[in-house]
Amino acid sequence: xxxxxxxxxxxxxxxxxxxxxxxxxxxxxxxxxxxxxxxxxxxxxxxxxxxxxxxxxxxxxxxxxxxxxxxxxxxxxxxxxxxxxxxxxxxxxxxxxxxxxxxxxxxxxxxxxxxxxxxxxxxxxxxxxxxxxxxxxxxxxxxxxxxxxxxxxxxxxxxxxxxxxxxxxxxxxxxxxxxxxxxxxxxxxxxxxxxxxxxxxxxxxxxxxxxxxxxxxxxxxxxxxxxxxxxxxxxxxxxxxxxxxxxxxxxxxxxxxxxxxxxxxxxxxxxxxxxxxxxxxxxxxxxxxxxxxxxxxxxxxxxxxxxxxxxxxxxxxxxxxxxxxxxxxxxxxxxxxxxxxxxxxxxxxxxxxxxxxxxxxxxxxxxx
Amino acid sequence: xxxxxxxxxxxxxxxxxxxxxxxxxxxxxxxxxxxxxxxxxxxxxxxxxxxxxxxxxxxxxxxxxxxxxxxxxxxxxxxxxxxxxxxxxxxxxxxxxxxxxxxxxxxxxxxxxxxxxxxxxxxxxxxxxxxxxxxxxxxxxxxxxxxxxxxxxxxxxxxxxxxxxxxxxxxxxxxxxxxxxxxxxxxxxxxxxxxxxxxxxxxxxxxxxxxxxxxxxxxxxxxxxxxxxxxxxxxxxxxxxxxxxxxxxxxxxxxxxxxxxxxxxxxxxxxxx
Ligand SMILES: Nc1ncnc2c1ncn2[C@@H]1O[C@H](COP(=O)(O)OP(=O)(O)OP(=O)(O)O)[C@@H](O)[C@H]1O
Ligand SMILES: [Mg+2]
Numbered sequence: 114x115x116x117x118x119x120x121x122x123x124x125x126x127x128x129x130x131x132x133x134x135x136x137x138x139x140x141x142x143x144x145x146x147x148x149x150x151x152x153x154x155x156x157x158x159x160x161x162x163x164x165x166x167x168x169x170x171x172x173x174x175x176x177x178x179x180x181x182x183x184x185x186x187x188x189x190x191x192x193x194x195x196x197x198x199x200x201x202x203x204x205x206x207x208x209x210x211x212x213x214x215x216x217x218x219x220x221x222x223x224x225x226x227x228x229x230x231x232x233x234x235x236x237x238x239x240x241x242x243x244x245x246x247x248x249x250x251x252x253x254x255x256x257x258x259x260x261x262x263x264x265x266x267x268x269x270x271x272x273x274x275x276x277x278x279x280x281x282x283x284x285x286x287x288x289x290x291x292x293x294x295x296x297x298x299x300x301x302x303x304x305x306x307x308x309x310x311x312x313x314x315x316x317x318x319x320x321x322x323x324x325x326x327x328x329x330x331x332x333x334x335x336x337x338x339x340x341x342x343x344x345x346x347x348x349x350x351x352x353x354x355x356x357x358x359x360x361x362x363x364x365x366x367x368x369x370x371x372x373x374x375x376x377x378x379x380x381x382x383x384x385x386x387x388x389x390x391x392x393x394x395x396x397x398x399x400x401x402x403x404x405x406x407x408x409x410x411x412x413x414x415x416x417x418x419x420x421x422x423x424x425x426x427x428x429x430x431x432x433x434x435x436x437x438x439x440x441x442x443x444x445x446x447x448x449x450x451x452x453x454x455x456x457x458x459x460x461x462x463x464x465x466x467x468x469x470x471x472x473x474x475x476x477x478x479x480x481x
Numbered sequence: 482x483x484x485x486x487x488x489x490x491x492x493x494x495x496x497x498x499x500x501x502x503x504x505x506x507x508x509x510x511x512x513x514x515x516x517x518x519x520x521x522x523x524x525x526x527x528x529x530x531x532x533x534x535x536x537x538x539x540x541x542x543x544x545x546x547x548x549x550x551x552x553x554x555x556x557x558x559x560x561x562x563x564x565x566x567x568x569x570x571x572x573x574x575x576x577x578x579x580x581x582x583x584x585x586x587x588x589x590x591x592x593x594x595x596x597x598x599x600x601x602x603x604x605x606x607x608x609x610x611x612x613x614x615x616x617x618x619x620x621x622x623x624x625x626x627x628x629x630x631x632x633x634x635x636x637x638x639x640x641x642x643x644x645x646x647x648x649x650x651x652x653x654x655x656x657x658x659x660x661x662x663x664x665x666x667x668x669x670x671x672x673x674x675x676x677x678x679x680x681x682x683x684x685x686x687x688x689x690x691x692x693x694x695x696x697x698x699x700x701x702x703x704x705x706x707x708x709x710x711x712x713x714x715x716x717x718x719x720x721x722x723x724x725x726x727x728x729x730x731x732x733x734x735x736x737x738x739x740x741x742x743x744x745x746x747x748x749x750x751x752x753x754x
Contacts, residue, residue, distance in 0.1 A: 172659050172661070174655055174658070174659070193658075193661060194655075194658045194659050195658050195659070195660075195661045195662060196661075197659070198661070199659060200659070200660075201655075201656065202651050203655075203656060205652060207648070207650065207652040207653055207655070207656040209653060209657075209670075209671060210675070211674050211675055220660060220670075221660040221661060224660060224661045224662050224666065225661065259631045268660075272660070272661075399667075413696070
């Protein structure tokens, strides 16, 4: 039986109602997902949210408890991992310690019975591509972590799979090396046009590298979108909080008249950007990104929506200045400002007003 | 921190016991092998000229190597199976592996006699099909010796191999699978080469242990399965030629020490990997 996925033409991977349980633990709950060909596609979520499980179901290391997995339009659910023709990069490299770098990279080519002269040529070519020429004779142990990860990328690229899966490939590297490798992986993705599914729990990494990001939580997909969409139009308070820094103010929709009027739990009403599908009485949270809030003296006259509170801390991070304001209900509100010469400083402990434009307050409905 | 003095005091009893009950007799054996009232190498001369000893030495190596190879052939798959179990199950199976290890070799040998003998369990069962006179000789010959020895040796083969298999990163096999490797290739190019240090340790340990086997060949073997240890016993108790017995014992010790040194080295390399 070969089923084909409905959107077979442009999807590299399609998951239809895929679930996976380990005993009583439901690691994935009926996930539907489609990864377009050629994209850099990231899975982002906290520890235990099911990212690795999802990747293992695509690679064929596990069989789903329910649902079907399509790869390049073909039903691959019952196909053994060794027959799927994918590539995978592991967090701890998974290079064969007893083989030289050359033999490690030649391994998948030998399986494919490539003639030895061509193996030699292709291994050298791919070592050039990852900027590691001349290390063929060394053992993995004799390379640094970053170099080993390049070799493991090379070992994938060398047999030209149309899909590469990566499970936190930079998780074991230090921050500077991560940045360097992020650029490297993005470059390889651009140059080779291979579809990549990339697992990370570093949101910055996901935001900078991906065409699309899947936000996962408890074995389910919270939202799929581009970095822009997730940042400016998060579907729910969870994604908003997970992507970037955020201030969330709880309340209830009190009126809909062009903009939304939200009655706050602590009294007062705030106007925010209108959103489809809202009705009066809905429990919501208003999202205000720290960089869209401005901090002024409490008595400043303004017709923008805002709140007053006590300025507890101001921190200078070079290019930006972060203000922390304690609201009357005890919650903290964060506001970020671009640093510049002669920036006026408000006294710590003073009452201040944080305000934002109506369109910078996004109303997110609480999950029911 | 222990002071020098308390360290000394703590080690003193053991040192004394080892000195009195091990080093002294050992020294005596070495001394006996070259002195029977006067200094002489007669014992070693006899050792090198005796046809009996040459045959027994050959026997000993044949049996030791044979038993080790059988133990490897049986032990490796068991170790692989154990390595794949969940920790809970593995603990249970380990008890089964270690059971012969915890049982006295004398008890085991008699137990095996009940199973393998002419009127033993197996032959009685076969008699049901092939008539009461039918039996396969499995005792007082090499079969009996091998069964008895392998039974004793297996844990010493399984444990080091299991250790080296468990120290392998499962991601290696997973990676190979995703790259398209089948189970045979994964075994031959990854699992097996990465377990060789364990195999090496198990094999050497088995050989060294087999060389000194005494009870098993004596109880389960026949006239042609005499091993070096049995010969030492023969010369000490039957012919009272203590000098020759000592010379044999010293040679056996030297062979074992050389093999044990190899064992140590292969372990050292294993740890460095
Ligand atoms: N082999 C397994 N046996 C039992 N439970 C498992 C197994 N693998 C994963 N789980 C469970 O499934 C859930 C999802 O695990 P998964 O490894 O997919 O999370 P993850 O998102 O990759 O987390 P991390 O960021 O920590 O790697 C967890 O609750 C985990 O305990
Ligand atoms: Mg994971």
